[in-house]
Amino acid sequence: MPEAPSSPGPAAPPAPGLAERYRSVRAYTEGLCAPLVTEDFVVSSMPDVSPTKWHLAHSSWFFETFVLTRHAPGYIPVNPRYAFLFNSYYVQAGERHCRAQRGLVTRPTVEEVLQYRRHVDEQMLKLLAGAPPPEVRSLVELGLHHEQQHQELLLTDIKHVMWTNPLRPALWPAGTAPWAAWHQSSPRPGAIGWREVPDGIRHVGNDTSGFAFDNERPAHRVFLDRYRIADRLVTNAEFRAFIEDGGYRRADLWLAAGWAIVQNEHRGAPIYWDQAGDGWTEFTLSGQLSLVDAAPVNHLSYFEADAYARWAGLRLPTEFEWEVAARTHPDLSQLFGERWQWTQSAYVAYPGFRPAPGAVGEYNGKWMSDQWVLRGSSCATPDGHARITYRNFFPSDARWQFTGIRLAAP
């Protein structure tokens, strides 16, 4: 029997290059705000959505709290009350403001938050210039990956804010966003092809010395039965066929909790879709556009993804089926950079999982209930952030992330 793979855990990133990466990640966040006007920064359109201003401040608070306050001798926080406003959920880091009311906070102003960022940046770069020890470098690395997660959240949140506005403003004219094309992301027409994966004991999880979140470790083995996986994501046209076939009116296709929501909220299409004559439009970061048939369907909840799979006579893959297929069939399209892909795996700890001690250990571990794992990455995920072992997670009815479907079959 083969030995279980070892999980050495991540090594601290080398000091050279870390300051440059710090500068570049922080600047990318601010670059995302280029099309916003001051009023856009302040609004939250639902409890799940944080204002852009909050994301800018919270990602700075993370460095201030976990790096500067503990490891930069003599560091004095810019404003001791900011910890209350900009701590998200770290109970061991103190009391915090109510998440649902973040959009009611008009002070500090956007300019004051940008000054806060500049102050944290100056102090962080001073610290990094002094060749900090591995423990500090690892925290900086975590802070950079944390900031990248907030870059995606900033985009999904501002999209919801713009959609809530009856004017439906466009933030980037179509085709001008500096990263992925928001709307027409690599359409894949033609029938789905299937890749087969034979049964066997498989290694999953992260056993590299590179960065990975604690929830990707330890690597371990699982047994998988033979299965097939789709070579591309489900398209808008395919999802429209589900709607036209009464998919949102058939209780037999839905999990009970999902069906209750469909009934209570009279849902009949994905969140950003609007019917326009015979066709559909979709709200995007470039405004309200015609639905592109061959583009991967976007912004589905787990309930919708699961109902679609049932309607198609298929199912969602487990997270390990996704990971093993991504390794054995790297020619699968749209694994990364298009839509996060719902899996039918509950977000739980891997065998032997141990969160880091202290407040930073609250990052992932305490969220391991009532959520599902998503794999891959989306068009809003910054370059260099995704990994084959990455485990994103959201509750069953989350629809405002860039989430789609890859099907599996026995």
Ligand SMILES: [Fe+2]
């Ligand atoms: Fe955060």
